[in-house]
Amino acid sequence: MLKYILISLFLFTLGTAGAQTVTINKTEDKKDQNGLSLGIDISPFILYAFQPDRIGATFLGRYYFKRNWYSVAEVGFENVNFDSNSYEYISNGGFLKIGVDYNFFKVNNPNNTDNITAGIRYGIATQSQQSPRYTIIDDYWGDYTGEIGLSTVVSHYIDLVAGIRTQVFKNFFMGWTFRLKVLMASSSKTVLEPYSIPGYGKGDVNVNMGFTYTLEYQIPFKK
Amino acid sequence: MKNVIYIISAVLLSIVFWKCDSGGGDICLSNQNAAQAGLYSAHSLSDKDTVLTDLYIQGVGNDSILYDSVAVNSLFLPLSMQTDTTAYRIKVKTLLDTIWFVYKRDLSYVTSDCGLTMNIGIDTVLFTGRFIDSVAVIYPYILYNENIENVKIYIN
Numbered sequence: 001m002l003k004y005i006l007i008s009l010f011l012f013t014l015g016t017a018g019a020q021t022v023t024i025n026k027t028e029d030k031k032d033q034n035g036l037s038l039g040i041d042i043s044p045f046i047l048y049a050f051q052p053d054r055i056g057a058t059f060l061g062r063y064y065f066k067r068n069w070y071s072v073a074e075v076g077f078e079n080v081n082f083d084s085n086s087y088e089y090i091s092n093g094g095f096l097k098i099g100v101d102y103n104f105f106k107v108n109n110p111n112n113t114d115n116i117t118a119g120i121r122y123g124i125a126t127q128s129q130q131s132p133r134y135t136i137i138d139d140y141w142g143d144y145t146g147e148i149g150l151s152t153v154v155s156h157y158i159d160l161v162a163g164i165r166t167q168v169f170k171n172f173f174m175g176w177t178f179r180l181k182v183l184m185a186s187s188s189k190t191v192l193e194p195y196s197i198p199g200y201g202k203g204d205v206n207v208n209m210g211f212t213y214t215l216e217y218q219i220p221f222k223k
Numbered sequence: 224m225k226n227v228i229y230i231i232s233a234v235l236l237s238i239v240f241w242k243c244d245s246g247g248g249d250i251c252l253s254n255q256n257a258a259q260a261g262l263y264s265a266h267s268l269s270d271k272d273t274v275l276t277d278l279y280i281q282g283v284g285n286d287s288i289l290y291d292s293v294a295v296n297s298l299f300l301p302l303s304m305q306t307d308t309t310a311y312r313i314k315v316k317t318l319l320d321t322i323w324f325v326y327k328r329d330l331s332y333v334t335s336d337c338g339l340t341m342n343i344g345i346d347t348v349l350f351t352g353r354f355i356d357s358v359a360v361i362y363p364y365i366l367y368n369e370n371i372e373n374v375k376i377y378i379n
Contacts, residue, residue: 084338086251086336086337086338086339087338087339134338134339135338136256136304136338136339136340136341137253137254138254138256138301138303138304139253139254139301140254140282140285140287140289140301141282141285141301141302141303141304141305141309142303142305144304144305144341146330191330191331191332191339192332192339193332193335195335196335202335203335204332204334204335
Protein backbone atom coordinates (compact mmCIF):
# COMPACT_ATOMS: atom_id res chain seq x y z
CA MET A 1 0.00 0.00 0.00
CA LEU A 2 2.76 2.45 0.95
CA LYS A 3 4.55 2.04 -2.38
CA TYR A 4 1.41 3.14 -4.20
CA ILE A 5 1.11 6.24 -2.01
CA LEU A 6 4.74 7.15 -2.70
CA ILE A 7 4.34 6.72 -6.46
CA SER A 8 1.18 8.79 -6.54
CA LEU A 9 2.76 11.53 -4.44
CA PHE A 10 5.73 11.54 -6.82
CA LEU A 11 3.41 12.06 -9.75
CA PHE A 12 1.52 14.71 -7.78
CA THR A 13 4.80 16.56 -7.18
CA LEU A 14 5.63 16.55 -10.88
CA GLY A 15 2.17 17.82 -11.71
CA THR A 16 2.12 20.68 -9.22
CA ALA A 17 5.67 21.76 -10.14
CA GLY A 18 4.66 22.00 -13.77
CA ALA A 19 1.42 23.82 -12.98
CA GLN A 20 3.18 26.50 -10.97
CA THR A 21 5.28 27.53 -13.95
CA VAL A 22 2.41 28.05 -16.44
CA THR A 23 2.01 31.57 -17.80
CA ILE A 24 -1.52 32.06 -19.05
CA ASN A 25 -2.31 34.29 -21.99
CA LYS A 26 -5.92 35.39 -21.59
CA THR A 27 -6.54 35.99 -25.31
CA GLU A 28 -5.21 32.62 -26.57
CA ASP A 29 -6.72 30.40 -23.89
CA LYS A 30 -10.26 30.77 -25.13
CA LYS A 31 -9.16 28.36 -27.85
CA ASP A 32 -7.49 25.92 -25.44
CA GLN A 33 -10.53 23.70 -25.09
CA ASN A 34 -10.87 23.28 -28.81
CA GLY A 35 -9.20 20.89 -31.19
CA LEU A 36 -7.53 17.53 -31.09
CA SER A 37 -5.39 16.11 -28.28
CA LEU A 38 -3.20 13.05 -28.53
CA GLY A 39 -1.94 11.26 -25.49
CA ILE A 40 -0.63 8.20 -23.78
CA ASP A 41 -1.72 6.38 -20.65
CA ILE A 42 1.33 5.80 -18.46
CA SER A 43 -0.37 3.55 -15.89
CA PRO A 44 0.56 0.31 -17.74
CA PHE A 45 4.22 1.23 -17.42
CA ILE A 46 3.87 1.84 -13.70
CA LEU A 47 1.94 -1.39 -13.21
CA TYR A 48 4.57 -3.31 -15.16
CA ALA A 49 6.98 -2.71 -12.30
CA PHE A 50 4.66 -4.71 -10.03
CA GLN A 51 3.14 -7.11 -12.57
CA PRO A 52 5.90 -8.01 -15.04
CA ASP A 53 3.68 -10.78 -16.47
CA ARG A 54 1.61 -8.14 -18.25
CA ILE A 55 2.91 -5.52 -20.65
CA GLY A 56 0.89 -3.10 -22.70
CA ALA A 57 0.34 0.44 -23.83
CA THR A 58 -2.65 2.68 -24.47
CA PHE A 59 -2.84 5.70 -26.74
CA LEU A 60 -5.73 8.09 -26.94
CA GLY A 61 -7.13 10.86 -29.05
CA ARG A 62 -9.56 13.45 -27.75
CA TYR A 63 -11.55 15.96 -29.79
CA TYR A 64 -13.55 18.86 -28.38
CA PHE A 65 -16.54 18.88 -30.71
CA LYS A 66 -19.20 20.77 -28.81
CA ARG A 67 -19.51 22.91 -25.70
CA ASN A 68 -18.26 20.76 -22.75
CA TRP A 69 -18.29 17.60 -24.88
CA TYR A 70 -15.31 15.55 -26.03
CA SER A 71 -15.21 12.56 -28.30
CA VAL A 72 -12.52 10.08 -27.28
CA ALA A 73 -10.85 7.12 -28.94
CA GLU A 74 -8.38 4.80 -27.24
CA VAL A 75 -6.28 2.09 -28.83
CA GLY A 76 -3.79 -0.20 -27.24
CA PHE A 77 -2.30 -3.63 -26.84
CA GLU A 78 -1.58 -6.06 -24.01
CA ASN A 79 0.63 -9.14 -23.86
CA VAL A 80 0.50 -11.62 -20.99
CA ASN A 81 3.02 -14.37 -20.36
CA PHE A 82 3.38 -16.33 -17.12
CA ASP A 83 4.25 -19.80 -15.93
CA SER A 84 2.76 -20.83 -12.59
CA ASN A 85 2.46 -24.18 -10.82
CA SER A 86 -1.06 -24.59 -12.21
CA TYR A 87 -0.54 -23.56 -15.82
CA GLU A 88 1.45 -21.63 -18.35
CA TYR A 89 -0.39 -18.90 -20.22
CA ILE A 90 0.40 -16.76 -23.25
CA SER A 91 -1.83 -14.05 -24.69
CA ASN A 92 -1.29 -11.29 -27.25
CA GLY A 93 -4.02 -8.86 -28.15
CA GLY A 94 -5.25 -5.36 -28.74
CA PHE A 95 -8.29 -3.20 -28.16
CA LEU A 96 -10.16 -0.18 -29.43
CA LYS A 97 -12.46 2.03 -27.37
CA ILE A 98 -14.64 4.89 -28.53
CA GLY A 99 -16.80 7.14 -26.45
CA VAL A 100 -17.55 10.58 -25.13
CA ASP A 101 -16.69 12.68 -22.08
CA TYR A 102 -18.68 15.53 -20.59
CA ASN A 103 -16.95 18.28 -18.65
CA PHE A 104 -18.82 19.20 -15.47
CA PHE A 105 -16.31 21.78 -14.27
CA LYS A 106 -17.69 25.12 -15.39
CA VAL A 107 -16.25 28.38 -14.19
CA ASN A 108 -16.55 31.94 -15.42
CA ASN A 109 -12.80 32.18 -15.87
CA PRO A 110 -11.93 31.80 -19.58
CA ASN A 111 -8.33 31.06 -18.57
CA ASN A 112 -9.34 27.95 -16.66
CA THR A 113 -8.70 24.73 -18.55
CA ASP A 114 -9.44 22.26 -15.72
CA ASN A 115 -11.85 19.49 -16.54
CA ILE A 116 -13.83 17.24 -14.27
CA THR A 117 -15.29 14.72 -16.63
CA ALA A 118 -17.61 11.78 -16.74
CA GLY A 119 -18.04 9.61 -19.76
CA ILE A 120 -18.62 6.27 -21.34
CA ARG A 121 -16.63 4.08 -23.69
CA TYR A 122 -17.53 1.07 -25.81
CA GLY A 123 -14.59 -1.27 -26.07
CA ILE A 124 -13.81 -4.24 -28.30
CA ALA A 125 -10.79 -6.44 -27.74
CA THR A 126 -9.33 -9.32 -29.67
CA GLN A 127 -6.60 -11.63 -28.43
CA SER A 128 -4.98 -14.92 -29.25
CA GLN A 129 -4.27 -17.12 -26.26
CA GLN A 130 -2.93 -20.54 -25.44
CA SER A 131 -1.79 -22.68 -22.55
CA PRO A 132 1.31 -24.69 -23.53
CA ARG A 133 1.06 -26.58 -20.22
CA TYR A 134 -1.47 -27.11 -17.48
CA THR A 135 -1.16 -29.38 -14.46
CA ILE A 136 -3.91 -30.88 -12.30
CA ILE A 137 -2.53 -32.28 -9.06
CA ASP A 138 -3.25 -35.89 -8.08
CA ASP A 139 -1.09 -37.09 -5.22
CA TYR A 140 -2.11 -40.77 -5.57
CA TRP A 141 -2.33 -41.53 -9.32
CA GLY A 142 0.08 -38.85 -10.50
CA ASP A 143 -0.46 -35.32 -11.81
CA TYR A 144 -2.38 -34.87 -15.05
CA THR A 145 -0.77 -32.55 -17.59
CA GLY A 146 -1.91 -31.31 -20.96
CA GLU A 147 -1.93 -28.31 -23.26
CA ILE A 148 -4.55 -26.08 -24.84
CA GLY A 149 -3.83 -24.83 -28.35
CA LEU A 150 -4.07 -21.37 -29.83
CA SER A 151 -7.50 -19.77 -29.96
CA THR A 152 -8.90 -16.30 -30.62
CA VAL A 153 -11.14 -14.49 -28.17
CA VAL A 154 -13.22 -11.42 -29.00
CA SER A 155 -14.65 -9.43 -26.10
CA HIS A 156 -17.01 -6.47 -25.81
CA TYR A 157 -17.26 -4.22 -22.77
CA ILE A 158 -18.40 -0.84 -21.50
CA ASP A 159 -16.28 1.59 -19.46
CA LEU A 160 -17.93 4.13 -17.19
CA VAL A 161 -15.35 6.85 -16.75
CA ALA A 162 -14.84 9.67 -14.27
CA GLY A 163 -11.76 11.80 -13.86
CA ILE A 164 -9.94 15.07 -13.99
CA ARG A 165 -7.70 16.76 -16.52
CA THR A 166 -5.70 19.94 -16.30
CA GLN A 167 -3.20 21.89 -18.34
CA VAL A 168 0.26 21.81 -16.75
CA PHE A 169 2.24 23.47 -19.56
CA LYS A 170 1.11 25.21 -22.72
CA ASN A 171 -0.73 22.58 -24.80
CA PHE A 172 0.29 19.81 -22.36
CA PHE A 173 -2.37 18.21 -20.22
CA MET A 174 -2.22 15.68 -17.41
CA GLY A 175 -5.12 13.76 -16.00
CA TRP A 176 -6.43 10.58 -14.49
CA THR A 177 -9.61 8.61 -14.74
CA PHE A 178 -11.24 6.05 -12.54
CA ARG A 179 -13.18 3.38 -14.47
CA LEU A 180 -15.91 0.90 -13.83
CA LYS A 181 -15.81 -1.72 -16.58
CA VAL A 182 -18.62 -4.11 -17.41
CA LEU A 183 -18.06 -7.13 -19.64
CA MET A 184 -20.86 -7.54 -22.17
CA ALA A 185 -19.69 -10.59 -24.09
CA SER A 186 -16.60 -12.72 -24.53
CA SER A 187 -16.25 -15.59 -26.96
CA SER A 188 -13.85 -18.36 -26.06
CA LYS A 189 -13.93 -21.48 -28.22
CA THR A 190 -11.86 -23.59 -25.81
CA VAL A 191 -12.19 -24.36 -22.11
CA LEU A 192 -9.49 -21.74 -21.41
CA GLU A 193 -10.89 -18.35 -20.43
CA PRO A 194 -8.81 -15.22 -20.91
CA TYR A 195 -6.56 -14.39 -17.96
CA SER A 196 -6.73 -10.71 -18.89
CA ILE A 197 -8.77 -9.02 -21.61
CA PRO A 198 -6.90 -6.13 -23.29
CA GLY A 199 -8.26 -2.81 -22.08
CA TYR A 200 -10.63 -4.50 -19.63
CA GLY A 201 -8.71 -6.45 -17.00
CA LYS A 202 -9.22 -9.85 -15.38
CA GLY A 203 -11.13 -12.05 -17.79
CA ASP A 204 -12.98 -14.23 -15.30
CA VAL A 205 -15.07 -11.47 -13.71
CA ASN A 206 -18.00 -9.52 -15.15
CA VAL A 207 -17.07 -6.21 -13.53
CA ASN A 208 -13.63 -4.67 -13.16
CA MET A 209 -12.25 -1.45 -11.77
CA GLY A 210 -9.42 0.40 -13.43
CA PHE A 211 -7.61 3.68 -13.76
CA THR A 212 -5.61 5.64 -16.27
CA TYR A 213 -2.99 8.37 -15.83
CA THR A 214 -2.64 10.22 -19.09
CA LEU A 215 -0.29 12.75 -20.63
CA GLU A 216 -1.79 14.64 -23.59
CA TYR A 217 -0.58 17.11 -26.13
CA GLN A 218 -3.17 19.37 -27.69
CA ILE A 219 -2.34 20.10 -31.31
CA PRO A 220 -2.53 23.88 -31.66
CA PHE A 221 -4.85 24.88 -34.47
CA LYS A 222 -4.06 28.12 -36.23
CA LYS A 223 -6.92 30.37 -37.35
CA MET B 224 -7.68 24.67 -6.42
CA LYS B 225 -5.17 22.69 -8.44
CA ASN B 226 -3.23 21.70 -5.33
CA VAL B 227 -6.38 20.41 -3.69
CA ILE B 228 -7.27 18.47 -6.81
CA TYR B 229 -3.87 16.87 -6.99
CA ILE B 230 -3.83 15.94 -3.29
CA ILE B 231 -7.18 14.25 -3.70
CA SER B 232 -5.88 12.65 -6.87
CA ALA B 233 -2.84 11.22 -5.11
CA VAL B 234 -4.91 9.70 -2.33
CA LEU B 235 -7.53 8.28 -4.67
CA LEU B 236 -4.91 6.94 -7.04
CA SER B 237 -3.24 5.17 -4.15
CA ILE B 238 -6.47 3.46 -3.28
CA VAL B 239 -7.22 2.58 -6.87
CA PHE B 240 -3.71 1.34 -7.58
CA TRP B 241 -3.84 -0.89 -4.54
CA LYS B 242 -7.33 -2.17 -5.27
CA CYS B 243 -6.66 -2.97 -8.89
CA ASP B 244 -3.31 -4.53 -8.18
CA SER B 245 -4.56 -6.74 -5.37
CA GLY B 246 -5.97 -9.29 -7.76
CA GLY B 247 -5.27 -12.94 -7.20
CA GLY B 248 -5.13 -14.53 -3.80
CA ASP B 249 -7.60 -17.26 -4.67
CA ILE B 250 -7.25 -20.34 -2.48
CA CYS B 251 -6.70 -23.16 -4.96
CA LEU B 252 -7.69 -26.71 -4.05
CA SER B 253 -5.95 -29.84 -5.22
CA ASN B 254 -6.89 -33.53 -5.40
CA GLN B 255 -10.47 -32.73 -6.33
CA ASN B 256 -10.86 -35.98 -8.27
CA ALA B 257 -11.84 -38.29 -5.41
CA ALA B 258 -15.10 -40.22 -5.15
CA GLN B 259 -16.62 -39.92 -1.69
CA ALA B 260 -18.02 -43.23 -0.50
CA GLY B 261 -20.01 -43.84 2.67
CA LEU B 262 -20.04 -47.28 4.34
CA TYR B 263 -23.44 -48.58 5.43
CA SER B 264 -24.82 -51.76 6.89
CA ALA B 265 -26.68 -53.99 4.44
CA HIS B 266 -28.74 -55.40 7.33
CA SER B 267 -30.56 -52.20 8.25
CA LEU B 268 -33.75 -51.00 6.56
CA SER B 269 -32.58 -47.41 6.81
CA ASP B 270 -29.10 -46.13 5.98
CA LYS B 271 -26.98 -46.82 9.04
CA ASP B 272 -23.29 -45.96 9.14
CA THR B 273 -20.95 -48.88 9.56
CA VAL B 274 -17.29 -48.83 10.49
CA LEU B 275 -14.78 -51.12 8.86
CA THR B 276 -11.76 -51.83 11.06
CA ASP B 277 -8.36 -53.13 10.04
CA LEU B 278 -9.04 -51.79 6.53
CA TYR B 279 -6.50 -51.81 3.67
CA ILE B 280 -7.17 -50.13 0.32
CA GLN B 281 -4.77 -50.06 -2.63
CA GLY B 282 -5.27 -48.89 -6.19
CA VAL B 283 -4.90 -51.58 -8.86
CA GLY B 284 -1.69 -50.69 -10.69
CA ASN B 285 -0.44 -48.44 -7.89
CA ASP B 286 2.22 -49.49 -5.40
CA SER B 287 1.06 -47.05 -2.71
CA ILE B 288 -1.44 -48.10 -0.06
CA LEU B 289 -4.24 -45.56 0.20
CA TYR B 290 -5.67 -46.73 3.54
CA ASP B 291 -3.37 -48.75 5.77
CA SER B 292 -4.92 -50.62 8.72
CA VAL B 293 -7.46 -47.96 9.61
CA ALA B 294 -11.00 -47.87 10.98
CA VAL B 295 -13.30 -45.63 8.93
CA ASN B 296 -16.95 -45.20 7.99
CA SER B 297 -16.31 -43.23 4.81
CA LEU B 298 -13.71 -43.25 2.06
CA PHE B 299 -12.07 -40.80 -0.36
CA LEU B 300 -11.09 -42.79 -3.45
CA PRO B 301 -9.11 -40.75 -6.04
CA LEU B 302 -10.12 -41.57 -9.61
CA SER B 303 -7.28 -41.50 -12.10
CA MET B 304 -7.49 -38.64 -14.60
CA GLN B 305 -5.36 -40.62 -17.06
CA THR B 306 -8.03 -43.26 -17.78
CA ASP B 307 -11.80 -43.78 -17.68
CA THR B 308 -11.69 -46.66 -15.19
CA THR B 309 -10.12 -46.89 -11.74
CA ALA B 310 -10.06 -50.02 -9.59
CA TYR B 311 -9.29 -50.52 -5.90
CA ARG B 312 -8.63 -53.64 -3.84
CA ILE B 313 -10.31 -53.42 -0.45
CA LYS B 314 -9.23 -55.80 2.28
CA VAL B 315 -10.93 -56.21 5.64
CA LYS B 316 -9.10 -58.68 7.87
CA THR B 317 -8.91 -61.72 5.56
CA LEU B 318 -11.69 -60.78 3.13
CA LEU B 319 -10.76 -59.10 -0.18
CA ASP B 320 -13.03 -57.29 -2.64
CA THR B 321 -12.30 -55.28 -5.76
CA ILE B 322 -14.35 -52.26 -6.80
CA TRP B 323 -14.26 -50.59 -10.26
CA PHE B 324 -15.37 -47.06 -11.06
CA VAL B 325 -16.23 -46.32 -14.70
CA TYR B 326 -16.60 -42.60 -15.48
CA LYS B 327 -16.33 -39.73 -17.94
CA ARG B 328 -13.80 -36.92 -17.60
CA ASP B 329 -14.44 -33.29 -18.48
CA LEU B 330 -11.74 -30.61 -18.39
CA SER B 331 -13.02 -27.42 -16.79
CA TYR B 332 -11.71 -23.93 -16.00
CA VAL B 333 -11.65 -22.86 -12.34
CA THR B 334 -10.28 -19.31 -12.07
CA SER B 335 -7.43 -17.32 -13.60
CA ASP B 336 -5.30 -18.01 -10.53
CA CYS B 337 -6.12 -21.70 -10.07
CA GLY B 338 -6.15 -22.84 -13.67
CA LEU B 339 -7.98 -26.00 -14.68
CA THR B 340 -9.59 -28.99 -13.03
CA MET B 341 -11.00 -32.33 -14.19
CA ASN B 342 -14.69 -32.84 -13.50
CA ILE B 343 -15.78 -36.46 -13.32
CA GLY B 344 -19.15 -38.09 -13.96
CA ILE B 345 -19.51 -41.64 -12.63
CA ASP B 346 -21.24 -44.01 -15.07
CA THR B 347 -21.08 -47.34 -13.27
CA VAL B 348 -19.61 -48.98 -10.17
CA LEU B 349 -18.79 -52.70 -10.34
CA PHE B 350 -17.59 -54.86 -7.47
CA THR B 351 -16.88 -58.37 -6.31
CA GLY B 352 -19.11 -59.54 -3.51
CA ARG B 353 -17.10 -61.08 -0.67
CA PHE B 354 -18.20 -58.53 1.96
CA ILE B 355 -19.66 -55.76 -0.25
CA ASP B 356 -23.39 -56.42 -0.60
CA SER B 357 -24.27 -53.59 -3.01
CA VAL B 358 -23.24 -50.13 -4.21
CA ALA B 359 -25.56 -47.20 -4.98
CA VAL B 360 -24.46 -44.15 -6.96
CA ILE B 361 -26.39 -41.31 -5.35
CA TYR B 362 -24.57 -38.30 -6.85
CA PRO B 363 -22.48 -39.13 -9.91
CA TYR B 364 -20.61 -35.81 -10.28
CA ILE B 365 -17.20 -35.09 -8.77
CA LEU B 366 -16.77 -31.33 -9.13
CA TYR B 367 -14.22 -28.79 -7.93
CA ASN B 368 -14.81 -27.63 -4.35
CA GLU B 369 -17.84 -29.86 -3.86
CA ASN B 370 -18.11 -31.98 -0.73
CA ILE B 371 -20.94 -34.40 -1.51
CA GLU B 372 -21.16 -38.14 -0.99
CA ASN B 373 -21.11 -39.89 -4.38
CA VAL B 374 -21.73 -43.58 -3.56
CA LYS B 375 -23.08 -45.69 -0.74
CA ILE B 376 -21.29 -49.01 -0.20
CA TYR B 377 -23.42 -51.50 1.72
CA ILE B 378 -21.44 -54.01 3.80
CA ASN B 379 -22.56 -57.51 4.77
